[in-house]
Structures are given as C-alpha cells and as structure tokens.
Amino acid sequence: MNSISVTLVLLCATLPVALSLIEGLVYNGNFEHGPKSWQLSGSHILDPHALPNWVISGFVEYIKSGQKQGDMVLPVPRGNSALRLGNNASIRTTIQVTKGLFYSLTFGVSRTCAQDEKLNLSVIPNSEANDSAMLPMQTMYSTDGWDTFSWGFLAEASKVDIVFHHPQTDKYNPGCGPIIDLVALKAFPPHTRRQGIVKNGNFEEGPYVIPNTTWGVLIPSNIEDDHCPLVGWVVESLKAVRYIDSDHFAVPEGKRAVELVAGRESVIAQTLRSIPNTVYNLEFFVGDAKNLCEGSMLVEVFAGNSTFRVPYESKGKGGSKLVRLQFKAVSSRSKIRFLSSYYHMKSDFSGSLCGPVVDGVRIRVAPRA
Structure with missing residues (x-):
C-alpha cells in the first residue's frame, strides 16, 4: 500500500x-x-x-x-x-x-x-x-x-x-x-528484537523506504535528530548514513542494511549493557551495495576500548564477507561504533558519494577457554 x-x-x-x-x-x-x-x-x-x-x-x-x-x-x-x-x-x-x-x-x-x-x-x-x-x-x-x-x-x-x-x-x-x-x-511497534546483545543488529527496523525508488533513505546526524529512525542506533557524525533495501541494492542479510556514505563523517553507534572484564564475540557483515562503489574500503570498528580496522576490496558489483572480532568490556556500558576510513565516489563519474555496507551485527559472550 x-x-x-x-x-x-x-x-x-x-x-x-x-x-x-x-x-x-x-x-x-x-x-x-x-x-x-x-x-x-x-x-x-x-x-x-x-x-x-x-x-x-x-x-x-x-x-x-x-x-x-x-x-x-x-x-x-x-x-x-x-x-x-x-x-x-x-x-x-x-x-x-x-x-x-x-x-x-x-x-x-x-x-x-x-x-x-x-x-x-x-x-x-x-x-x-x-x-x-x-x-x-x-x-x-x-x-x-x-x-x-x-x-x-x-x-x-x-x-x-x-x-x-x-x-x-x-x-x-x-x-x-x-x-x-x-x-x-x-x-514502530513498542518492542524491538535483539540479535544477542545488540538491538536491531540486522537493521530491519528503520524508516519507510519509498517503493520502486533507487535512492535509499538518508538517516541524519543526531545533531539534527535525537530520535533516530534507525531503531536502537544513533548516527554519531556530521553527515548522514544511507538506509538501503534488498530490492534495489546488494544487502548481505535480510532486507535492509546501512551504507556508510560519507567516510569518517558517517558513523553509526549503539551503547550496550556489558559485564566488566568479560570477553565478547562481535560479528558483522561488510560489503558493497552493488552500486558501482569500487575500490579498497576500510571499516573502523570501535568496541569498548578496542579498535579494529577491517579491509574490504569492492568491485562495485555486490558482495560481502563475515567478520569475527573479540573485545573485552571495561565497564557496565560498552559502545560499538562503525565508520568508513575512506571517502568513496561511484565509478560512473556522477560524483555521488558511496561507501561500505554494514549488516548483521551480533554480540555474544565468548565461551570460556
């Protein structure tokens, strides 16, 4: 409808x-x-x-x-x-x-x-x-x-x-x-499903996407909007992130994902409950949206006090890989953040900004050795 x-x-x-x-x-x-x-x-x-x-x-x-x-x-x-x-x-x-x-x-x-x-x-x-x-x-x-x-x-x-x-x-x-x-x-319904500890880690609960349009939906910075339409997340950056759908873009998992379209000025974050000194497994997909966004991509991930850099080589034709990381919580609240280290433009010479896709974010307590 x-x-x-x-x-x-x-x-x-x-x-x-x-x-x-x-x-x-x-x-x-x-x-x-x-x-x-x-x-x-x-x-x-x-x-x-x-x-x-x-x-x-x-x-x-x-x-x-x-x-x-x-x-x-x-x-x-x-x-x-x-x-x-x-x-x-x-x-x-x-x-x-x-x-x-x-x-x-x-x-x-x-x-x-x-x-x-x-x-x-x-x-x-x-x-x-x-x-x-x-x-x-x-x-x-x-x-x-x-x-x-x-x-x-x-x-x-x-x-x-x-x-x-x-x-x-x-x-x-x-x-x-x-x-x-x-x-x-x-x-939105009052309650949001969690993927392990993360709320809305698959990004399925987000703004309305106009049918039969190929633009995606820009989610603005929390400077403009404290009530983020991407449920469970905050856009902690100067510029927007793009919410994309599987009808028009390559999405690693499910029907929705997030594209970090403005380099270091596109950041999504979520603060989680955690147990101090506990080791957690963090996994997510990184890929490209099949929108002619080509080149060497690098996603920076911050979890607790840990920082990770995840490379991805994009041919702009759709694709993704599953990333698995570990971090130790240092307090009862741990923030996870994702941003793109580099700025990218589509290879069609349009000058349109683009970037890596993030999807399927999950965090679970790591089994003890």
Whole structure:
C-alpha cells in the first residue's frame, strides 16, 4: 500500500497494534491532488488551502514534471507533481497518530538554487527542542540530485501537525528553495528484537523506504535528530548514513542494511549493557551495495576500548564477507561504533558519494577457554 487515506488512519488510531503495522504515504503526500487553475498564478499557489490535506504559507510553487527554470529542469522524482518552497515558505499537514508511539517520517527533497539551502522540519505539539530539525542540503548523495531523508519523533498527542519550513529568502528569485515530494509515515511497534546483545543488529527496523525508488533513505546526524529512525542506533557524525533495501541494492542479510556514505563523517553507534572484564564475540557483515562503489574500503570498528580496522576490496558489483572480532568490556556500558576510513565516489563519474555496507551485527559472550 503506497498511500494512507485519512479515513484509514482515523479508524486505526484506536487500535495501537494495527497502527504499528501501517506505513506509507500520508494522504496527498505525493501532491498529485493539486490546486485548481484559479488558485494559481503560473506555478505560484495563491490559496493557502489549495492542496487537499495541506495548508501553505509564503511563496510555494506547484511544480509539474518537466517544468524548467531557465535551462534547468526542476526534478519531480515520481508522478507528475511536487512542491517548491520559496521565500519563507511552509507547508503543514495534520495527522492522527497514537500518543506515545514512535514514528518515522520519510520525504524526498531536492536543492534547486542555493548551495546552502536549508529545510526546517518540526512536529507540533512537542515538549523537546529536538522535535524540530534544520536539515542542511549542501551535500546531495544521489546521482539524479534527489535525496530521500528520514526523521523520527515520539507522538505526544493523538493528533500532530507536521511542518516543513524553508526559512530563507531571495529578493531576486522568490521561488528559490527546495522541492519536496513523497511524504510518508511509519509507526514502530513498542518492542524491538535483539540479535544477542545488540538491538536491531540486522537493521530491519528503520524508516519507510519509498517503493520502486533507487535512492535509499538518508538517516541524519543526531545533531539534527535525537530520535533516530534507525531503531536502537544513533548516527554519531556530521553527515548522514544511507538506509538501503534488498530490492534495489546488494544487502548481505535480510532486507535492509546501512551504507556508510560519507567516510569518517558517517558513523553509526549503539551503547550496550556489558559485564566488566568479560570477553565478547562481535560479528558483522561488510560489503558493497552493488552500486558501482569500487575500490579498497576500510571499516573502523570501535568496541569498548578496542579498535579494529577491517579491509574490504569492492568491485562495485555486490558482495560481502563475515567478520569475527573479540573485545573485552571495561565497564557496565560498552559502545560499538562503525565508520568508513575512506571517502568513496561511484565509478560512473556522477560524483555521488558511496561507501561500505554494514549488516548483521551480533554480540555474544565468548565461551570460556
């Protein structure tokens, strides 16, 4: 199911078990239901209520597939329509949720004018400052200039407003700003399966992946989002990691994995309970995503006070190897961290960032000799 109607969400809001299984586009999250002709001046939307299920303010444009700005084609990733947020523009939608449940929002975004475009995302009501984020878009990761981001939040009410806001202005081009499309929501069940000591070590519980898209989903740094959509993990870095699926990438185990796409600026970490002076076995897969990411890769692994460097030779055609390591816990809490030592770009000369894939992380107490 690629779309969730308002009626369906309302019915399931009284059934937390059923709601936890619902995932897909919010109503009109692909903006295919657009304004009437009299609500537009060119592509500029004049009526704040012209888009079903959304309220707009500021300079918002309704972009059609193939539309140009000068010689540049404005990208619409899927379907016929998307929105561009110009001068101090925002769009808002209200959705029914289950109070106390954790949610992940997935949305597509593309930069169109400025190198330093920003997008503010917030959920209302919220009692924490980290329930809003300013996402920088200096780095675009996909080959076609369109990225899909994710963002997590804890529902503090049974009805929340999700707001996208472009805070910048351009007096020469009021429409200059990011394009947004494919807004989707996913609810998570209250409990997460563990692989031994590690929570969600196979990365199966993560943000919603838009079907039939080949971009993966970027999970932002914890600087922007303390509620990480990758359940059990934290992105401890300046830049994002990419969440990939087996329908479009090579995944070592199961259906999901993580690609460390920005070298030492892509880090995933998890803090575990441990017994001091106990030796643990750590195993995981390292590989490539079958996305033309070639060359000598090196994954650095930190576990407790131990550091390991795991090489992997990638031909960019998919492949992986199982790695087994040992470390000794020095306290009741042990942190594991994974990062890529090197920066990589795809061999298609697109300039797109890529990197090694990590999957199937497991930790168990080592048998005594």
